[in-house]
Ligand SMILES: Nc1ncnc2c1ncn2[C@@H]1O[C@H](COP(=O)(O)OP(=O)(O)OP(=O)(O)O)[C@@H](O)[C@H]1O
């Protein structure tokens with residue numbers, strides 16, 4: 001088996017490379033590999049190398065990041081946001097995925113459409129929609145005032161909270177779909193077996209459904225966490241300057257202050273952490289083990 | 295045997311009664327007024343073609359389907375309204391349904407855990423169950439590391455470890471190859487006998503049903519066609535469906551002919567008749583009524599032509615070890631098959647016209 005097929009990779013593509021010979025795999029992959037190297041890896045390496053090569057070989061850029069509280073605060077905020085968003089998405093997504101996995105026929109298609117449709121709408125639009133809800137005269141504030149719950153409009157926009165909300169909502173499908181597909185992959189006779197062996201509906205969920213859906217949960221969490229780390233538009237539009245995240249900072253350094261070496265160092269940190277997360281997730285969760293070695 | 299295995303020597307099998315069970319899916323009556331009484335410690339096979347309602351009956355007994363009409367009793371207690379988890383019924387599934395995220399031991403301990411049995415007690419019972427299915431030392435394995443046969447043994451151990459009075463199995467050997475199937479048939483039978491469990495076993499493999507079951511319920515179209523011992527089913531099938539479904543058989547067209555107090559059978563397309571003895575359903579018979587005669591190939595003897603007795607043209611001789619299958623074209627144009635000893639086939643060659651004979655009391659005639 002090809003060592004490149006990580007559990008997550010196998011998970012997403014639903015096939016393993018086992019079915020093709022090594023040569024065939026290579027032939028099929030070549031166009032993509034060429035494109036990746038020329039248009040992706042090369043420019044990225046060039047950009048990242050700036051951090052240690054400009055103006056001369058140095059680690060100063062990294063030292064500067066570490067030394068200035070401004071940067072560490074943003075880094076911590078970015079991780080906190082990614083964690084909270086991942087947790088929030090998981091909490092909201094699991095029940096939906098579970099419901100979807102129990103539905104059949106027309107209802108299943110209907111719910112799936114509701115889940116997937118937002119993916120066809122630009123993130124920009126989906127982010128702006130939240131300003132309608134959260135603004136000073138937005139739906140939430142005006143409703144609360146009309147109901148007499150508050151006198152003054154609350155500041156909802158331009159807070160970290162607003163960013164969490166919007167990011168969770170936008171990324172729901174990314175969490176729902178992998179969980180749903182791992183739930184659907186559980187053979188129904190496992191649940192029946194657990195019941196016939198004396199389990200209640202709760203036991204079935206706790207001892208069979210939940211553990212067997214963990215690969216999907218893990219895949220969803222990795223995906224949402226990693227995407228969240230690099231989120232750009234949403235924090236910038238509705239988080240305001242006080243909720244700045246790393247991606248925004250990188251853009252600022254590169255385009256506003258033209259400090260490319262520093263932007264590059266920031267990007268290095270973001271990418272390094274992201275890669276480390278993927279590796280740790282794969283190792284710790286042993287996604288392949290959860291599904292049994294068969 | 296492992297000394298701990300003694301703790302699991304008997305399951306107190308209970309009698310099961312399914313009464314007037316009916317279950318429809320839309321317009322399809324999957325099960326149609328089925329009544330089935332199984333004795334304590336008895337092994338009953340539900341045998342029938344695909345779609346005949348076997349699984350539906352089993353699922354209803356297990357509590358995964360609710361009957362439209364009818365009741366289920368186990369040990370004299372009506373369990374029709376109980377949820378599956380409260381029925382104390384062991385179930386073995388076609389694809390084993392083992393939990394892939396648990397070890398072998400954890401799988402077998404699952405029903406114990408559900409009953410709040412843990413620690414040493416549970417460990418000892420799991421050990422005993424493993425010994426019972428001859429998988430000592432496999433407790434720590436992952437399910438994916440086992441062969442199909444081993445997985446089925448684990449499934450058996452898991453379904454038996456809590457000593458349920460009734461075991462249900464839905465084609466448990468369907469996914470295994472032939473040799474392993476036969477080995478597992480004996481294994482399951484051995485366990486069932488030793489433990490005294492009541493078993494309802496679904497299969498569409500008649501050989502399996504004939505070798506394993508104390509009694510067989512032959513099903514078709516949601517109804518039980520016959521419920522009897524394997525011998526009875528084979529020798530005295532209740533109707534044409536059972537006759538054709540179980541075992542190899544000749545169904546010869548013809549009509550009934552009155553012969554004083556007795557009956558004879560006239561083969562279609564000829565004046566040849568054979569005597570009939572010991573038939574069940576003679577009440578409704580009339581002279582000249584169209585009928586089918588069922589005779590097992592191994593009962594047919596091939597010999598010289600005799601006047602007034604059936605005869606035909608030998609079209610093919612197929613040697614299969616100790617016996618020879620002799621295909622004979624009857625005057626009606628239909629084929630009859632005789633399975634004869636190789637020694638008796640010595641004088642027979644393709645193209646011969648031969649006489650056919652069989653014991654008058656071993657054939658069955660069904661008015662058609
Ligand atoms: N859940 C269901 N919904 C609709 N029809 C069903 C359902 N389950 C079974 N049936 C129908 O009921 C009939 C009996 O099905 P059942 O599964 O009991 O047959 P079976 O004897 O077990 O067949 P097989 O040997 O193929 O397993 C079939 O016609 C089947 O199509």
Ligand SMILES: [Mg+2]
Pocket residue numbers: 348349350464
């Ligand atoms: Mg079935």
